[in-house]
Amino acid sequence: MKKTGQRTGENIKTAATVFLIFVLSRLLLTFVACAYNYMTQGYAKTWDLLYKFDALWYVDIAENGYQSVPNSVTGYANYAFYPFYPIVLRFMKCILPDRFATNQIGVIVSNLCTLIAGYVAVQTVRIKYAEDKGYFIAFLIFFAPHTIYFSMTYTEAMFLMFTALFFYCCGRKHFFLAAVAAFFAAFTRIAGVFLVFSLLLFEYEAEYGWSVSRAKLSGFIKGIFARPLRLFGLLICPLGIFGYFYYLYRLVGDAWASAHIQVAWHNSYGSVLRTLFYNLLDSGSGTSSQYWALYAIFGIAMFAYLCYKKEFAAAIFGFLAVGISLRTDAIAIARYIMGNFSIYIALYELLRNRQQIKTVVMNISIIVTGLMYYMWFAGECYFIF
C-alpha cells in the first residue's frame, strides 16, 4: 500500500509530464499558425484562425441564446447544438474581464478540458495496467489526427473530458460519480446518453464478472431497484438532455427539434450500412465521402477490438455513439470517432506493447496533425470539417 505523500508526489509528477506533452502539442499548433501566416503574408492570431465552422454556432448560442425560428433562407437553427458547452462559455464570459471575446474563452475552456482529459486518461490506464506509465494515451489525445478540434470552440474536448472522467470513476468503482460525469457528457453532446449502457455493464462486471446467466441477470436487475442510489445514478444520466428537449418544446413547440433540424444540413441515409455503402461507392462529396466511410470502418474495427479485449463497456459506448451519427451520414465522422474516449482506450490497448509501431504512429500523428491545422486555417478543406 502506497503512502499518501508518495501518491501525491506521483500524481504531481504525472500532472507535470502530461502538462509538458500538452505544451508541446500546442507549440505545434502555434508553429503551424506562424507558418500559415508566413505563407499567406497574413497577421492573424491563432484563435482567430481556429474560429471556423461550428465554432461560430457555439459563440452565437453563448452570446445570443437559442433562436425559436429556423433561418428563413437556409433552414438552419442553432438549437441543433447542445447546451452545456455554450452555458459554460456564457458563465465564463460573465466572470472574466470584458477583453476576452467569446471565441477566446471557448479556446481556453476547450484546451483546459483537453489537458484534464489527458491527465484523467493516464490515471484511467494505470487502474488496469499499474505497471504502465500510460503517457502514450495522453499523447494520442493531444497529437492524434483529428484531435485539432480539442483546441477550438468545439464541444469535443469537453465531451472527451467527461467521458474520460466517467471511465476513470467506473474503473475506481465510484459508480455514482460516474453517473454524474455521464450526466454532464450527455448534456454536452447527445451521444453521452449512451454511457448509461456502459454504466450498467461496469456495474454488472463489478458484481458478477463476465459470467452471464439468467439468475445473475435477474439478480442484477433486482439489485438496481433494491438500491435507490444506484437507480438514481442511472436515472440522472439523461436528465440534462431531457431537460433540453423540454426546453425545445417550450421554445419551438417540438421536443425533437434538435434532431429534426438536421434535415436542413443533409439528408439521412437511414441506416449505418446504407451510409457506409453509399459513401464508399457513390461518394456524394467526392473523395471526402470515401475518407469518412473508411474512417468509420476504422472506428468500428477499433470498437470490435475492444470487445475482443473484453472491454465491453467501452465498446458499447463506441458503437452506439458513432452508430447514431452514421445512421444519418458519415459527414465529420472522424471528429466524432476521435472525440470518443473509447477509441483512445482501444488504441492504447492495441499499441501498448508494440514499441516500433508506437514510434511510427507518434511520428505520423505529429506530421498529420500539423498538416490538418494548416488545412483548417486555410478553411477550404472539407474532409477535416
Add this chain to the structure above:
Amino acid sequence: MKVFLKALLYVPCIGLIAFYLYVLALGFYPQVSEQYRAYYIDHTVSVWQG
C-alpha cells in the same frame, strides 16, 4: 433513519421517470406550423419556406 433515507431516494427516481415519460409524450405532439411539419418532420417538401 438509514432505511427512511433510502426509501426517500425513491421519490426523485419516480419524479425523474415521470418527467422522462412526459417529455417523450410531448415529442409525439409537436405544436408547430404546417410548413415546419412538412419540411422538418414529415419530409413532404424538400425546401424550407419559412
